[in-house]
Amino acid sequence: MSAIDVVSIGLIAIGALFFIAGSVGVLRFPDVYTRLHALTKADNLGLGFVVLGLALRADSAVVIAKLAVTWALVVVAGATAGPLVAEAARTSGVHPWRRSK
Amino acid sequence: MPESSKESPAIIIRRLLERAAVFAAVWWVVAEADPESWLFGAPFVLLATVASLKLTPSRGWRIRPLGALRYAAFFVHQSVAGGFDVALRAVRPSLPLDPEVLRYGLRLEPEHARVLLADTISLLPGTLSSGIEEDTLTMHVLDVSLPVAESMRAVEERVADLFGLDLCDTGGGIEACAIDEGGAER
Structure with missing residues (x-):
C-alpha cells in the first residue's frame, strides 16, 4: 500500500465518521430544526472528506473535476433544501424544541 | 417577474x-x-x-473574482467548523443543545445576496435560516451561547464583498423571536 492509499483511505474513513455522526444526530436530536442542522452540515463535511480521499486515487483530471462538481452540487442542494424545510416547518407552526430550564 | x-x-x-x-x-x-x-x-x-x-430571466448581478476567493476561503473554513460542531453535539452523551429562534436585521438588500446569505449560514456552525420576511432573517440556532451576531455580520460582509455590494447602516443586530411557534402569525 502506497502512502497515497493510506492518506486516501484515512480521508474516506474520516468522511464516513461525519456521515455516521450526522445520522446519529438525526436519530438523537429532538425536532425537525435540530435534525436539519445535523443532516446538512455533517453531510457536507463528510462528503468533502470522501471526495478529497477519492480525488487522490483518481486516474484523470476530469474525474477530479467530476468529484468536485458532485460535491458542489450536493452542498448547494443541502444549503438550499435545509432552509426551505425549516421555513416550511416554521410557517406551518412547528414548535422548536427547547431545553427545559 | x-x-x-x-x-x-x-x-x-x-x-x-x-x-x-x-x-x-x-x-x-x-x-x-x-x-x-x-x-x-x-x-x-x-x-x-x-x-x-x-x-430567472435576468441575472442582474456580478461576482467579483477576488471577493469570490475570499468568500470561498471563509466558507470552507467556517463550514468545516460547522460540520465538526454539529457532529460533536450529535455524539456527545450529554447532547449539548440549547436551541433558540432568533431574528437578524439584514444589512444586505438585493434578493440574490440575501438568498446566498441564508444558504451560507445554514452550513455554518449552529445556524439554520428559516425564512426572510421584510428586512429580517429568521433563523434556528442550535445553541444560544454561540456568538451568532458576530458570525452573521461576518458572513454578510463576505457576501457583500463577493457581489461588490454596500451594506445598510441599519440592521446587523440579533433579537429573540417573540413568537415561539414561528412566523405563521406575523
Whole structure:
C-alpha cells in the first residue's frame, strides 16, 4: 500500500465518521430544526472528506473535476433544501424544541 | 417577474448561450467527457437552459473574482467548523443543545445576496435560516451561547464583498423571536 492509499483511505474513513455522526444526530436530536442542522452540515463535511480521499486515487483530471462538481452540487442542494424545510416547518407552526430550564 | 420580452434579442441570445455553456460544462464534467453521453446530455442541457431563463430571466448581478476567493476561503473554513460542531453535539452523551429562534436585521438588500446569505449560514456552525420576511432573517440556532451576531455580520460582509455590494447602516443586530411557534402569525 502506497502512502497515497493510506492518506486516501484515512480521508474516506474520516468522511464516513461525519456521515455516521450526522445520522446519529438525526436519530438523537429532538425536532425537525435540530435534525436539519445535523443532516446538512455533517453531510457536507463528510462528503468533502470522501471526495478529497477519492480525488487522490483518481486516474484523470476530469474525474477530479467530476468529484468536485458532485460535491458542489450536493452542498448547494443541502444549503438550499435545509432552509426551505425549516421555513416550511416554521410557517406551518412547528414548535422548536427547547431545553427545559 | 420582469418582462424579458422588453430586452433586445441580442441580449437574450447572449444570455441563453452563456447559460447553455455553463450547463454543458457541468454535463461534460459529470459524464467524464464521454462524447457518446451527449445523446442524453444535450436535451437536458437545453431543458436546463430553458428552465433557468424562465425562472430567472435576468441575472442582474456580478461576482467579483477576488471577493469570490475570499468568500470561498471563509466558507470552507467556517463550514468545516460547522460540520465538526454539529457532529460533536450529535455524539456527545450529554447532547449539548440549547436551541433558540432568533431574528437578524439584514444589512444586505438585493434578493440574490440575501438568498446566498441564508444558504451560507445554514452550513455554518449552529445556524439554520428559516425564512426572510421584510428586512429580517429568521433563523434556528442550535445553541444560544454561540456568538451568532458576530458570525452573521461576518458572513454578510463576505457576501457583500463577493457581489461588490454596500451594506445598510441599519440592521446587523440579533433579537429573540417573540413568537415561539414561528412566523405563521406575523
